[in-house]
Structure formats: structure tokens, C-alpha cells
Amino acid sequence: xIVNNGGTENxxxxxxxxxxxxxxxxxxxxxxxxxxxxxxxxxxxxxxxCGMCTNACHYVLANPDDPTxxxxxxxxxxxxxxxxxxxxxGRVLPWWVKAKSLYTDEDLEELKDxxxxxxxNCRRCSINCPMGVDYATFNRMARGLxxxxxxxxxxxxxxxxxxWEIGNQMGVLKxxxxxxxxxxxxxxxxxxxxxxxxxxxxxxxxxxxxxxNPREVKYDPRTISxxxxxxxxxxxxxxMPSECWDMTNFGLFSGDDDLGxxxxxxxxxxxxxxxxxTLVISECGHGYRSTRCEGPNWGKxxxxxxxxxxxxxxxxxxxxxxxxxxxxxxxxxxxFHDSCNNARSCGLFEEPRELxxxxxxxxxxxxxxxxxxxCCTGGGGAMSMSEYTPRRLKSAKIKADQLKATGAEIVVTSxxxxxxxxxxxxxxxxLGMQVTQLVNLVANALVIEKKVMVPVEEITADLAGYRIxxxxxxxxxxxxxxxxxxxxxxAVMRAYDGxxxxxxxxxxxxDLMTLDITMPGKSGxxxxxxxxxxxxxxxxxxxxxxxxPELRKLIYDRPTTPDGYMDKPITEENLLINIRKILxxxxxxxxxxxxxxx
Amino acid sequence: MPEKLTIKGRTVRLLKCxxxxxxxxxxxxxxxxxxxxxxxxxxxxxxRGGPSIQQELDNLGPVETTAAVIxxxxxxxxxxxxxxxxxxxxxxxxxxxxxTTVLNALKAADQKGIKAxxxxxxxxxxxxxxxxxxAAVTLGIIIDYLSGETGIEDTAICLLDSREFKPFENQLSSxxxx
Numbered sequence: 193x194i195v196n197n198g199g200t201e202n203x204x205x206x207x208x209x210x211x212x213x214x215x216x217x218x219x220x221x222x223x224x225x226x227x228x229x230x231x232x233x234x235x236x237x238x239x240x241x242c243g244m245c246t247n248a249c250h251y252v253l254a255n256p257d258d259p260t261x262x263x264x265x266x267x268x269x270x271x272x273x274x275x276x277x278x279x280x281x282g283r284v285l286p287w288w289v290k291a292k293s294l295y296t297d298e299d300l301e302e303l304k305d306x307x308x309x310x311x312x313n314c315r316r317c318s319i320n321c322p323m324g325v326d327y328a329t330f331n332r333m334a335r336g337l338x339x340x341x342x343x344x345x346x347x348x349x350x351x352x353x354x355x356w357e358i359g360n361q362m363g364v365l366k367x368x369x370x371x372x373x374x375x376x377x378x379x380x381x382x383x384x385x386x387x388x389x390x391x392x393x394x395x396x397x398x399x400x401x402x403x404x405n406p407r408e409v410k411y412d413p414r415t416i417s418x419x420x421x422x423x424x425x426x427x428x429x430x431x432m433p434s435e436c437w438d439m440t441n442f443g444l445f446s447g448d449d450d451l452g453x454x455x456x457x458x459x460x461x462x463x464x465x466x467x468x469x470t471l472v473i474s475e476c477g478h479g480y481r482s483t484r485c486e487g488p489n490w491g492k493x494x495x496x497x498x499x500x501x502x503x504x505x506x507x508x509x510x511x512x513x514x515x516x517x518x519x520x521x522x523x524x525x526x527x528f529h530d531s532c533n534n535a536r537s538c539g540l541f542e543e544p545r546e547l548x549x550x551x552x553x554x555x556x557x558x559x560x561x562x563x564x565x566x567c568c569t570g571g572g573g574a575m576s577m578s579e580y581t582p583r584r585l586k587s588a589k590i591k592a593d594q595l596k597a598t599g600a601e602i603v604v605t606s607x608x609x610x611x612x613x614x615x616x617x618x619x620x621x622x623l624g625m626q627v628t629q630l631v632n633l634v635a636n637a638l639v640i641e642k643k644v645m646v647p648v649e650e651i652t653a654d655l656a657g658y659r660i661x662x663x664x665x666x667x668x669x670x671x672x673x674x675x676x677x678x679x680x681x682x683a684v685m686r687a688y689d690g691x692x693x694x695x696x697x698x699x700x701x702x703d704l705m706t707l708d709i710t711m712p713g714k715s716g717x718x719x720x721x722x723x724x725x726x727x728x729x730x731x732x733x734x735x736x737x738x739x740x741p742e743l744r745k746l747i748y749d750r751p752t753t754p755d756g757y758m759d760k761p762i763t764e765e766n767l768l769i770n771i772r773k774i775l776x777x778x779x780x781x782x783x784x785x786x787x788x789x790x
Numbered sequence: 791m792p793e794k795l796t797i798k799g800r801t802v803r804l805l806k807c808x809x810x811x812x813x814x815x816x817x818x819x820x821x822x823x824x825x826x827x828x829x830x831x832x833x834x835x836x837x838r839g840g841p842s843i844q845q846e847l848d849n850l851g852p853v854e855t856t857a858a859v860i861x862x863x864x865x866x867x868x869x870x871x872x873x874x875x876x877x878x879x880x881x882x883x884x885x886x887x888x889x890t891t892v893l894n895a896l897k898a899a900d901q902k903g904i905k906a907x908x909x910x911x912x913x914x915x916x917x918x919x920x921x922x923x924x925a926a927v928t929l930g931i932i933i934d935y936l937s938g939e940t941g942i943e944d945t946a947i948c949l950l951d952s953r954e955f956k957p958f959e960n961q962l963s964s965x966x967x968x
Contacts, residue, residue, distance in 0.1 A: 363829055363833040365838070
């Protein structure tokens, strides 16, 4: 069926066609020949255009009058140049099979819009295809072909480069990562009054090496400290690596198998270097799929140690009696969102439900669920492609309806990407639900008898002496944040627009500033830039709190990023965790600086 | 397998480390034409080195592919950063452009009187230059250059992981044997 796999000798790629084709288009066609395998070719040739995939796709359900969202149509945009160059039907009957080549860079841009902007690679159409066409697999291949010639959304480029060169997809530097772990360990020890309640870094011969998503370090450290508490309660011999700790893998989203292999290899080799027994992967759908299922193939590696999701680990601890839980501690109605990568690609859907029923008293199923569940709409790297945000949120209507129908107040998911995607759509559709993970619920349900109570004063007044500027144009929100901070001892100043924020920052020199992005006068982005360019103000740590997550380009695109970032709505607990972390890290950095000067 | 080669008393070393955190007089950053530092190593340079580096670059760019310009290194451990604009993503004449880029980086260092330069795996990783080509070109040009008249005494190739290290080690080994 395939006339040639190598590309360069293919009769269809003649010299005349090369002369009229752009360099990038030529490279895409040549590289396709190297990427075709049995699974991909099977999917490319098997489609009978029956339409069974159409209503499986959340993009189609949100755009019923636009055929360009139909999986079969999207697949045809890739299929047509496969037919033209690698399938005999395209040579013999090109008009019949609609074979068509790629010629210009504009053709590549159009393809980019389809493969990155109209599909999250959720694979729901794949499991609904009677012919076994796995569109997501060759959609990913097409992404990889475009990435290889530098055609990709800007966010994909930013994140990929961070993961290639810094070693994690959020560009967290080693010193910041280690600082955060040490700070969390100190908090844990203080809370439990036990030096063993810690986060061991680079311990050799540990039974568990715990790998995480960089989002946990940067925006959700509570998931790390909750996991640490569970390991402590279970008496686990565990560790976290100081380097090569990122279990996420942007290669899955970008289609870059080289990146996929490199990232997975780094983590595997780190586990071997530490002589770890088992690699435990924190709750992340694409991280779990990449690390446990795809990484060995991308990296062509024989991994000698077992790998498991932390969901399995927590469930195992309860079954083995290593931890005790009390489900009456989690009484708020919860539902569960299956991550596409966990459920459809890895079969991980019964264990989280078993765990939920052990730690929550009111679990309500969402329909459809398990492998038929709808995508959070933030998968496939969509959260990093801000140019497609309106499309993404429109397509989220089906997910919003699913969530609302459960009547639950909390949606639980075992995926950090889904946490962001769901949080965004919940805000957009004003559902008023919270998003959390199993690790948080398990930690909350733990029964630990030896808990040492910390005097109330130490908890409630730990921001005493700090001066914090709250800048936001919503008076109610300012009051909410200010009240929490003042109750915890901070002196709070308030600014209601960008100009006032800058003026007060110059005048008051606060120890920290919370900053909304969309404000009258100067936007939060302008305020942030002015702060960072001003020698007197640039050291003021900034925590962005925004209701416009599509403006996260502030975080991803700029050389100097904010010290913290939170999506609205926020909770008191999350606000305090973030503020304390930023002040602590900032204090540590200042101490290091002053030591250097001495 | 050798991890170091000496030519006329000048050294080429292979290291496994983060180039932006290295204590060396200068290092090469595989730059964009607009000289925006961006993400990846650029992010590390911005965060660790401070905003003065990008401010300095704003007055130097844009430059063409294969050009190399030097900036200070802000608060980094190095004194200088050599911003070398190499070829990217399978672009035409990739190998030739990579050769010229490495050569221009060395010449720029010499003109500045710099004696020690660290290189990353030039163009490998995000920009897709195959590691074998990166190793052959980078080491080939460096060794040629150190064999001639130059004030550069020490060069290091900083590699991120075993995947990058192995091809450079193989290349250095075959060059040492030759």
C-alpha cells in the first residue's frame, strides 16, 4: 500500500514539484515518510466517512453548523497529502481519493490551525470509530511534522523550549524547586512536630521516587505537601529528585518524539541513579501516559523498575492498612472527571472511584463517564495556546452541562491539566464549583493520632509585620482579600486601578503586591512591566490574581515572570498558601543576596 | 572515552551541566534573530542574570542568522554571553550555517579578548539539529580554530543529559584518535 517510506525517492516528490513547493512544505512531506507506521497507516486508510465520529467530538457539539470541526474532515486535511505521496490510491485515482499535496507555508499555517486549534487529541472519536481509526494518533504526528519545521503556536514553542533546556515545562529553576520543597518540609515538620515529617531530597535506595508536575511547584504546592503528609502517615521510605523530576512531557502534545524520549529518559535515569525501587507519578493524565506508557517507546528504552500512578499508591496504602481515613471529613458532594489520558489511553478509571468512595461520603457519578467522558477541553496542550481560548471555551459547553447535571459542589480529577481546564470553564459558565484532586481529599481524610497542635496565634498572625498592596478593580474582591490578609496580621493597602497601584507601590514600597490583570487605566500587564523596569520597585514580589486566564501570556511570554499566579475564584486557604510561599521564597532570596554581598 | 582534548596547550572539555549556571568567563547562547531571550536557557538567563541583559540586547538586535554578538552576563557567574544566531528547524544549508555560526562565536570571543568559552549542544533539542551533526560541526570547528592563532585557551561543551553527552563523547573520541 505504501509505495515508499523513505520520502526522498518517492516518485511523487519529483524535481518539478520540489521547485514549486516551499522548503518547509517539502520537509514536512519528507518527514512524514519516516513517521508512518502500521497503526498510523491503518488509521489513514481505514476511514469510510460514516460520520460515527462526528457527535463524539466536543468541538462538533459546540459548533454543529461548522463541518471543519468534524474529526473525519480534520483527518482528511492530513490524509490528503498522505494519499498524494505515500498511498497508491493517490497516484492512480487522485481525484477519487481527494489526494492533494502541501505547497506553501500558508498551507502549513492552515494545517496548524486544524491540528493544534481544533482538536485536543482526547481520543473520544477514536473509541467511537467502527473502523478503528485513531485520529488523535496521526493528528499528533501532524503536529510533530509542523513542529519539526518551526510551525507551531507560540505557547507550544515556549513550553517545549523550557522543557528541552530547563528540564521542565514551566521553566522552574533548580534553586526555586528545591527552595519550595524545603519550605514545604519545614511547614510539615512544624505542623506535626516531628522531624520525620519531611520531604527527603535525593535519598538513595528509596522504595518510592515521587515525580511531579511543575505546576505543583509553581501554582499548587498544596498537592506536594498533601502527598508528603500521606507518605509520612504511611511510613514510606520515599524521596523526590533534586533534578529531572518532571513527569509531564510536552512531547505528547507537540508530537515531538525526540522531546518525548529525552524527557522520559532523564526521569528514568534519575530513578536508576538514586537506586529507587518504584517510580510514583503524581496525579496528571498526560504525565502518567507519557511516563508510564509512551516514554519507553519514544526513548527506545527498557525501563527496569515499576511505575504507578499516585492514585494506585494511595489506594494501596488504605488497602494495606498503612493509612487510615475517615470519609466523614469530606462531606461536600463531589463528582469525578476522568482525564482523557488516564481513562481512554491508560485504563485508569476504576481505582480513582474506589478511592473516592473511601474518602468522601457523597460521591456522585458524572454521565457519560470513564472512557466515554468528555474532555476538560484544556487537554492536548490547549491551555498553553491562548490564541484558541475562545474556541476552547465555546467547546466546553458540553463539559459544563455535564458538571452542572451532577449537582456536586466539587469536581475531583486526577490531572493537573484538567484542573486548569475545568477551573477555566467553571468560571466561564459561572458554575460556582471548586476543582480539587484526590491527593487533597485523601490528605484531608487522614486519621493521624500523633498530631501536635500548633498554638492558634502562630497560624493566625503569621503575616504580622508584612505590608501588602491589593490591586483590583472589583471592590468586593479587594475587601475579600484584604480581610483575609488582615485577619492574618498583614497591613493592607488597597488600589482600584492600574495608575493608583503604581502610585501606591512607589509611595508605600509594599512587601508584596497582588495584581489583577484587567483594570481601568493601566492594565495589570502594564503595571507589572513598570514595576520590573523600575530599580526601586522591581524587587517587590507580585502575585497575579486574574479572572482572565487567557491572559496567562503574561506568565509564559515574558522574561521576568510574576512570583505567583492564581485564577479567580480563589479560596482563603489557597490565597494564604500562595502569599506565605511567595514571602518565604522572597525572604530566602534576599538572605542569599545579602550573604553574597557580605 | 576521553572527556577532554588538548590542542597546542588549549583544551576542549565535555561537561554535563547547566550552561547558564557555569563558572566560566563566557558562554554561547543559541539566539534568535531578534535577540529576545525567550524561554528555555533564555528564561534562566533572564531570571538568574537580571533584566539588564535583555535591555542591552534590545540595542544590539536584530541580527542575521550565523551572526554572533556579545553582551554582559548581568548577575550570572559568567562575565559575558555570546549570542550566536544559529540555523533552526531543518532550514536550508543547515550544516554550513551552523559551521559559520560556531566560527563567528569563536571570532567574537577572540575579538573581545575572552579566553574561555562554553558552548551548548548547538542547535540540538528544541531547534531540531540532529545531535550527531551538532557534535561533528561544533567540535570540528572548535578544534580547527584552536589549532590556529587564537587567544582562547579553554573551551567547554555543556551537555544536559546522557542523550546529548554520548554523541559528543563519541565525536571527541574519534577526533582524538585521528
